[in-house]
Amino acid sequence: MRREIHESFVRRNGHDVHGEELTPFSQRPAAHRPEKEFPLERVLADDGSADLARSHLPQERLLPLYRLMVLNRALDERMIQLQRQGRIGFYIGSIGEEATVLGAAEGMAPQDWIFPCYREHGAAILRGLPLAKFLCDLLGNAGDLMEGHQMPCHEAFRPGRFASISSPIATQIPQAVGAGWAARIKKDDMVPLVYFGEGATSANDFHTGLNFAGVRKVPVVFVCRNNGWAISVPRERQTAAVTFAEKALAYGMKGERVDGNDLLAVYEATRLARARAAAGEGPTLIECVTYRMEGHSTSDDPRVYRPAELVDPWRKKDPILRLKGHLVWRGLLSESEDAAIRDAVAAEIQAALREAEALPSKPPLESLFDGVYAQPLWQQREQLEELRSAVAADPRVARLRGEG
Amino acid sequence: MRREIHESFVRRNGHDVHGEELTPFSQRPAAHRPEKEFPLERVLADDGSADLARSHLPQERLLPLYRLMVLNRALDERMIQLQRQGRIGFYIGSIGEEATVLGAAEGMAPQDWIFPCYREHGAAILRGLPLAKFLCDLLGNAGDLMEGHQMPCHEAFRPGRFASISSPIATQIPQAVGAGWAARIKKDDMVPLVYFGEGATSANDFHTGLNFAGVRKVPVVFVCRNNGWAISVPRERQTAAVTFAEKALAYGMKGERVDGNDLLAVYEATRLARARAAAGEGPTLIECVTYRMEGHSTSDDPRVYRPAELVDPWRKKDPILRLKGHLVWRGLLSESEDAAIRDAVAAEIQAALREAEALPSKPPLESLFDGVYAQPLWQQREQLEELRSAVAADPRVARLRGEG
Amino acid sequence: MPVLNVIQAVNDALRTEMRRDPSVVVMGEDVGRFGGVFRATQGLHDEFGADRVIDTPLAEGGIVGTAVGMALYGLRPVPEIQFADFIFPAMDQIVNEVAKYRYRSGGQYACPMVIRSPYGGGIRGGHYHSQSPEAHFVHTPGLKVVVPSNPYDAKGLLISAIRDPDPVLFFEPKRVYRAAKGEVPEGEYEIPLGQAKVTREGGQVTVLAWGAMWHEADQAVREAAEAGVDCELLDLRSLQPLDVEAIERSVKKTGRAVIVHEAPRTCGFGAELSALIQERCFLSLEAPITRVTGFDTPFPYTLEAEYLPRAPRILRAIREVAAF
Amino acid sequence: MPVLNVIQAVNDALRTEMRRDPSVVVMGEDVGRFGGVFRATQGLHDEFGADRVIDTPLAEGGIVGTAVGMALYGLRPVPEIQFADFIFPAMDQIVNEVAKYRYRSGGQYACPMVIRSPYGGGIRGGHYHSQSPEAHFVHTPGLKVVVPSNPYDAKGLLISAIRDPDPVLFFEPKRVYRAAKGEVPEGEYEIPLGQAKVTREGGQVTVLAWGAMWHEADQAVREAAEAGVDCELLDLRSLQPLDVEAIERSVKKTGRAVIVHEAPRTCGFGAELSALIQERCFLSLEAPITRVTGFDTPFPYTLEAEYLPRAPRILRAIREVAAF
């Protein structure tokens, strides 16, 4: 009798409620196929052509953005030079990643806040940060908006709604979520954009940030600059996920994967993500697949850990060349116009540098204590006096070894 | 001419390399369907029958495990009573979750380490923790293995390879990964099992733990006890993911979702996950869907935030009833045998309690300073002297207000 | 005037500020519908809705991280950390972000918020429900740290903290959440941060305490008085800003100081107080400044009575210092 | 004897211990093939393989958390935190897990490990590449904290730390990683944790320093000698265990003490030293114990020369203390 029940059960139970066949625990295939669910979206073809039905970047924005990309590149190159000459202490740029940086920023509305990682100087400039001010930051001099408090390349620019850069990886992610949440509470049409590298996806704050945003459908756009490397650690040592976009699934949000060297694709994905967020449809994680063409920063020499063969294939995918090809294809740019842009950009950088370097190299002594609190406490006041009298008594206090 | 190129491109580009039609960015459907990819696996049917082809739990283990589940339940109930009577300070148990706790522990090999959350006392007992010792822990008395250092229900039991419980949520997750990694480095056949609640999936350490394990295919089995609640927070306020199992995807590992009230299903999933891990196929995240039938702990009153209607449907899914039904179906248990088990279990608890309560209620004074370091530093030595002389001078030092 | 306990006073302060200022939001684990595991936010969800009384996922780093963004955007978040012991997953956001945001942006941005958390022992919570981590935050420039000991101060200080332009860690003495009762005015009032309260005047020994330990110190100074030692007791209330003048004034008068805190002795806030007193009152000191503190161990479970620096140990120190 | 710098000495110590003990593993961000951003682990990946020299994902909490499990299971992990400023995401694992594991399990388990991290300023790193967080860990019972100042000590102390049964935070003075050179014996040798080194004997003022600041203090005491003030300089080397006897002995002799550290003054380790000296040497003190420290601000970028307590400021304090 038992056996009959059992056999009948096996038959019955051999199919689940929907009539599909049950497989033993161990044999169920993995149904998830990230390459299909998260295809690498492109708008720009290799030959510069594009399916314009898929692109909504207004034509009149193409040349300004191209100019910005060229400026961004020239700036990075010049600053790396300056660092080698010892004129600035440190630099970290975005060579090869300009389309991701600028395409995403362009895809947002002007009132949207930007929470940068540390390679998005292009976005700050797009938002109006004067070049000379940026250079003052690199010099940490008397004109520095950050009063010399931060390392170079850690700019903040409030008028452009460009938040403050910090070094600790991924901390800006939940912060952006908080800003988006606050905007919704205040009923403002404001969707923050937050940038981070693929390395940051391993950090605590990536997880909490995306989870908080997912569970409450907070309006925010997450842009992961997957440039392949976190200093010396390649992306496949960062995660076993096939793509970074699929990490969105864990948070119940939409994931996108786009060619990060294709300005139009990055723009498009960001624009749509922004629209969805603003419509209450929740956040999006956009993985922009790009490449870090240089060292991590001026402190890094990638030759120690990265063979040149890995980098070479990316040279012909250069985002500036890609956009240039498109502009040429659309008849918007000639070689001579391009050369003129490059000259103008170089001159602009040179002029800004002259302006910045003309300022005193140090902010005043009291700036050391400014802004720890809204008003200094007695400790800061006493310590400022202590420092003043120490400097007065022995000027060596204000000089580093080797200096003066 | 441009226009022709453009049109030809639109046609060409309208299909991707695989010939599939490109959809505009915004219209791509979500391909991911967690309910299909992560079906709720069961072995035990509601009527107690089972597809025995899907179950590999040796028949001779059924009754012992049933007995343990009954013991676990009786223990929890008795301890909650004791707490109300003021005989112990705090209790946190697993009423309703016994199949998850015991099925997972049973699915592992004896040499495997267990990294508990704080509801897995059943697993400790399965691993040989004497009941009286557990009760000493609850009392924090002179017989307590933890020397009265920890709150009740934070037991550690080295002979059973049962790691130390701590309150901070999720910290045990990367620790389990480390142990599994260490075992692989040492070439030991050891796969850790780590338990945590669904609330823990929001924490930092869930993310880093699973990511580290995924990227290096560390042998470890992650068991998420999804009991629906994190104190007052329901699972849908914890994540927007449809299931917890699908969070495995973000880490490139296998996810399973099983009926957590079905001992055989939990066992089966764990056993297979263990086998895969040991075979170098990497970790598995197993979501066990169960329910927290009582308050979070004796400090909690769930009526404030949880309507009884939510709990009621789970009463008939009671994991002990489910297993009992199965034992009856297999002819392994009669009502009178069941009653005998229950009596024996009650007597066992009573005897252990008597044994534990007979010991001095406090460990010795010096135990306060034991084990901060392998050997006390001068601070601990001096402070012990300070305390000794303070107690000698005024015995109130050793009494809480209201005591003695 | 209504008589409230500390938890009711905290609740009252939150309600008062939320009514006054729509930018104040409360967030944390279990703070919403449930009203918090200690009931500090009880009723707020009903009155102010789910947008302003937010149940978050279980992630302290996420709570503080999102609070930073909210504060930057102009809300005034009051995140709750369920127990001070669980503040460490948020440590990076607090130390590297909250504390430095104004400074690092050259004053362009700020993220004022009040991180509330029940702290301290005496509730049989073992080492994960009893810690007193205030020293970590006092050691972090950019943060303020407030610890009330009673309902009146709890309300007035919390209101001031919420209105303060700087981020404040607000540690609530959970041991006296219900035990400490007192009259609390209805409506708004502020107690400025950085003012210690002399709760007993005396000439022989200065005793410094805060939070739950003020009650032990209070009992000790009473017993000391009976034993003929006349103490001056200061409830510091705010550790940063610190009312160093009040301390200096008192110790210059008495020449003797006893410092009481629950946290482990080594590198606790008592060390800073001792250093400051010694720097500022060197010539007035007539006995070593003495610390009566938790021991250098994790907070124990069974022997918590022994661990806590309660009145008998404080009294002993007072006597030794007085007799030096 | 070979002449090494600090980074080479650290590398030598790691290699020595890894050769001796197969359970020693090194892990962290960029420590593997790359050999670490400061090259501390250079060559180890080649010699010991990817199983023992582990490149981890970017998550300090994960690094320390997995190290706990490794240590429990019998490995001796030596996790690297790339900069001490980035230790805060691991704070919960360090404070609540590493520090308490032995205690909370009643001695059934322990998780000895050495968390290495470059700390301190003077490399133009701004406030995220310059912090000195030692006080947080000294305030956490269960942890040891070691800070070498030179190559010889770095090697001997690191070897001792790796062999120690307790978890050790090992902070390396990156400012002198390459600048401080000295003879370092080949092969194994241990410098016991908890022994300060008197690097200059003197009778008038005791100066206490550690790590990079020892070099500034050394310069200051030399200049002081020229100016006629005879200082005794102690390199503490280990803050926990602390060689309180050496400190007591010295201050009882000199009656005066100057403490130097980079971290912000308030609640820095200098506060603890000041409190201890005052408690133990009260009757010998002839001048206020004086702290020369980083200021109570985040570590600045441009004005870091001004921020760091370098020789001229230390000298000033020595003179004031001597003249008191």
Ligand SMILES: Cc1ncc(C[n+]2csc(CCOP(=O)(O)OP(=O)(O)O)c2C)c(N)n1
């Ligand atoms: C919490 C923390 N840990 C470590 C570092 C050191 N660090 C700086 S950048 C970096 C790699 C970041 O990689 P990724 O997120 O991919 O960004 P990318 O530099 O490639 O843009 C690391 C490890 C840091 N800044 N913060």
Ligand SMILES: Cc1ncc(C[n+]2csc(CCOP(=O)(O)OP(=O)(O)O)c2C)c(N)n1
């Ligand atoms: C880091 C941390 N934050 C907060 C708490 C307080 N707390 C204790 S248990 C708990 C809920 C845990 O829920 P879940 O992970 O689902 O486990 P369950 O209790 O349901 O088994 C919370 C918030 C804690 N212990 N640790």
Ligand SMILES: [Mg+2]
């Ligand atoms: Mg990267």
Ligand SMILES: [Mg+2]
């Ligand atoms: Mg739960």
